[in-house]
Amino acid sequence: MALAMFSSVAAAETLLQRGSYLMNGIVACGNCHTPQTQTGPAPGMELAGQFLIDEEGLFKAFAPNITPDKETGIGGWTDQQIIAAIREGKRPDGTIIGPPMPIGLYRGLSDRDVNAVIAYLRQVKPVKNVVEKSTYHIPLPPAYGPPVTNVAEVSQSDKIAYGAYLAGPAGHCIECHTPFVKGHPDFANQLGAGGFPFKGPWGISVSANITPHEDGVADLSDGDLAKVIRTGVRPDGSRLLPPMGVYYYANINDGDMAAIIAYLRQLKPKPTP
Ligand code: HEC
Ligand code: HEC
DSSP states (O other): OHHHHHHHHHHTOOHHHHHHHHHTTTSOTHHHHSOEETTEEOTTOTTOOEEEEEETTTEEEEEOOOSSOTTTSSTTSOHHHHHHHHHHOBOTTSOBOOTTSOHHHHTTOOHHHHHHHHHHHHTSOOOOOOOOOOEESSOOOSOSSSOOOOOOOOOTTSHHHHHHHIIIIITOHHHHTSOEETTEEOHHHHTTOOOOEEEETTEEEEOOOOSSSTTTTTTSOHHHHHHHHHHOBOTTSOBOOTTSOHHHHTTOOHHHHHHHHHHHHTSOOOOOO
16 A cells, blocks of 8 residues: 555656756756865855866866856746757757767757756756856867757666666766767777766866776675765775766665666676776
């Protein structure tokens, strides 16, 4: 009886509940768009934008204010315009959103999840905050692909496929954790092999190998793997550096974590480059 009631509640999850779960968990737009302090997202500044990264000679990227503030945020954009920004990297004025926003993977965000993200964005506190414009010395593509029309849900009952969806289109774990070759993550040959460097106030962190190779997570139990993803603390007590989004991943539920781990376990074992 209790179980039946619980599952009917789960089935009735609203778009906003789904959005809140995703945004404060696996999707974590805030890991880029919310100013980050040493102890996590800055209070009162959710999604208000921040300086992100200076890739010398290539680009200097700022993540814009995406709160509903009409003047400095995206409060004046329609749902369709925000969806086009997320899945196609296109702004209402026709300009293209540059890296490192993972548009290539967001193209695969399901219609339900992208609408859940919109429902969440609409009720975030509007914050007046002017963020500097990014500068790109590399050419941006005219588009990231043809317009995205309909993206179906990936069934949660197919654990590995759902794990691939979470680690890919939803969470872009694989974008940070795959080495770049000629400016693009080498998904075809080195999926999950790590070795990508990130410069920041923390110095340089290098993304870990998350394949089942001995360079990777072969020696971590499922429990330890879940713990390091959720807490950023390795079994030896050492702490992961940013930009691994542990303050968000703490909220990934057990079912989704099991799917992510099942997916990682079946990747091709690859050495760290
Ligand atoms: C890895 C970092 C990163 C992540 C994750 C990310 N973004 Fe962005 N986003 C950026 C950057 C950087 C820009 C600006 C790029 C530029 O200036 O061309 C941007 C631009 C945008 C814009 C355009 C805003 C404007 O005023 O031009 C929107 C809307 C947006 N992001 C929404 C989102 C949403 C929603 C998510 C989560 C689903 C998300 N972003 C995840 C880095 C990120
Ligand atoms: C924005 C980039 C980024 C994203 C997104 C990201 N990671 Fe990471 N991750 C890193 C970096 C960088 C490190 C290494 C930090 C360090 O060594 O201090 C890391 C470390 C890890 C580790 C630690 C492995 C070990 O043994 O040291 C695991 C496991 C991991 N990430 C899994 C994931 C999963 C699963 C996701 C998606 C839910 C994810 N990461 C998303 C950048 C990222």
